[in-house]
Amino acid sequence: MSEFTSIDLSQLSAPSVVEVLSYDTILEEMKTALAVELGTREWDMPSEPIVKLLEISAYRELIIRQRVNEAAKQTMLAYASGTTLDHEVARFGVERLDGETDEQLRFRGQLALEGFSTAGPEGAYIFHALSASSFVKGVSIEAPKFGYADLSAELQAQLAPDVIVLKVLDDVGLVDPQPGNVAVNLLSRDGNGVASTDLVNVVDSHLEHEDVRPVTDIPVVRSVEILEYQIDADLYFYDGPDKTVVLAEAISAVQSYVSEQHQNGKSIEISAIYASLHRTGVKRVDLRSPVAPIECTKRQAAYCTAINIADGDANE
Numbered sequence: 001m002s003e004f005t006s007i008d009l010s011q012l013s014a015p016s017v018v019e020v021l022s023y024d025t026i027l028e029e030m031k032t033a034l035a036v037e038l039g040t041r042e043w044d045m046p047s048e049p050i051v052k053l054l055e056i057s058a059y060r061e062l063i064i065r066q067r068v069n070e071a072a073k074q075t076m077l078a079y080a081s082g083t084t085l086d087h088e089v090a091r092f093g094v095e096r097l098d099g100e101t102d103e104q105l106r107f108r109g110q111l112a113l114e115g116f117s118t119a120g121p122e123g124a125y126i127f128h129a130l131s132a133s134s135f136v137k138g139v140s141i142e143a144p145k146f147g148y149a150d151l152s153a154e155l156q157a158q159l160a161p162d163v164i165v166l167k168v169l170d171d172v173g174l175v176d177p178q179p180g181n182v183a184v185n186l187l188s189r190d191g192n193g194v195a196s197t198d199l200v201n202v203v204d205s206h207l208e209h210e211d212v213r214p215v216t217d218i219p220v221v222r223s224v225e226i227l228e229y230q231i232d233a234d235l236y237f238y239d240g241p242d243k244t245v246v247l248a249e250a251i252s253a254v255q256s257y258v259s260e261q262h263q264n265g266k267s268i269e270i271s272a273i274y275a276s277l278h279r280t281g282v283k284r285v286d287l288r289s290p291v292a293p294i295e296c297t298k299r300q301a302a303y304c305t306a307i308n309i310a311d312g313d314a315n316e
Contacts, residue, residue: 009078009106018069026065027058077109085109097134104134120214125207129184129221132206135199138187138224140264140298144177145170173299174220184221185299187264192303195223224264224301231258231273231304232289234312235282243311246281251309253279258304268294268302277309286312 031054035041043050073079080088081102086095089105092112096105108130114123115131122141129139149167151159159165171177186195186203195203204221207213235250237243254276261268270293277285294302 009110012078015073015076017072019065021062021065021069023058023062026061027055030054030058030061077106080106094131097131100134104130120217125182125184125219128207128212129186129203132203133199135189136186136195136203137189137193137262138264138301140185140224142172142183142185142298144168144172144174144179144181144183146177146179178218180216180218182217182219183299184219185224185264186221187224187262187301192226192228192305193224193262193301194226199223222299224299227294227296227300227302228305229268229290229294229302230306230308232287232306232308233273233277234286234288234310235277236284236286236312237281238283240281243281243313246279247309247311250277250279250282251307253277254307254309258302258307262301262303264301265296265298266302267296268304284312 031041031044031051034050034054035044045051074081074084075088077085077088085102085105089095089109089112092109092115094105094109094112094115100108108127111123111127111130114121115127117124125141126139130136145168146166147169149165151165166179168177172183174181174183184203184207186200187193188195188199190196200221200223204219207219207221213219231254235247237246254273257272257276258268260266261272268290270287270290273287273290274285277287296302
């Protein structure tokens with residue numbers, strides 16, 4: 001969603017409130033309890049009606065306890081979905097936008113506390129920009145940096161005593177950076193990620209609300225620059241299972257990687273492409289493109305225009 005550091009909810013360990021369930025364990029506990037009551041276990045034969053009854057009871061208890069597990073998870077932001085997620089984020093004053101997925105809404109809910117501030121902190125700007133439209137896929141925030149200019153004594157004497165002269169240390173890509181500027185870099189969900197003029201205007205208008213923008217800030221909303229690339233490689237396989245299955249798995253893995261990296265400031269690493277393609281059963285990967293990492297700044301995003309993965313053995 002952005003380069004703003006936040007907890008990756010998908011990487012959290014399963015909460016301890018969620019039980020690890022086993023039908024066999026539940027059935028054995030029921031059999032043990034019945035054996036204690038009856039003082040014998042001679043009835044414990046698969047064909048006995050009482051065993052069949054215990055099996056049915058154990059299965060129904062498993063379903064009930066699993067339902068309790070699911071209900072417990074739905075009270076947590078990391079697991080809630082659908083209308084339950086709507087209620088979960090409503091506690092922070094967040095409403096689902098038209099077309100917004102659970103993943104998008106969950107991330108905005110996670111940023112909601114940042115949004116209680118006006119759009120001063122980085123997280124607050126990201127929250128408000130994402131809240132402007134469900135077509136905003138990613139947001140990154142930059143501000144130009146200034147320092148005191150070194151003036152000669154002669155030039156300093158010509159200035160009023162209270163005049164301060166600044167020099168630009170980092171313009172963050174702005175043509176005429178001014179103190180108070182905040183660059184809001186947008187990645188769109190449409191196409192390769194270039195934010196349209198309409199989307200830029202929607203976000204800009206949203207950030208101009210007096211309860212959003214600090215009076216000292218001057219937001220400059222713009223699209224990220226898209227760095228397009230292709231992945232072109234041949235895979236060579238060990239003898240064994242159907243190589244088409246391995247090839248499909250490799251393509252799926254690299255597709256997942258490029259999709260995940262289509263975000264503000266996320267670079268494309270050659271080592272990661274090799275790791276995605278080197279599935280079990282792959283002997284060698286000949287990667288022709290890209291030939292070098294694609295480094296992205298916060299105002300850039302990498303977009304893969306094509307993935308061409310072929311069976312190198314077939315060409316020999």
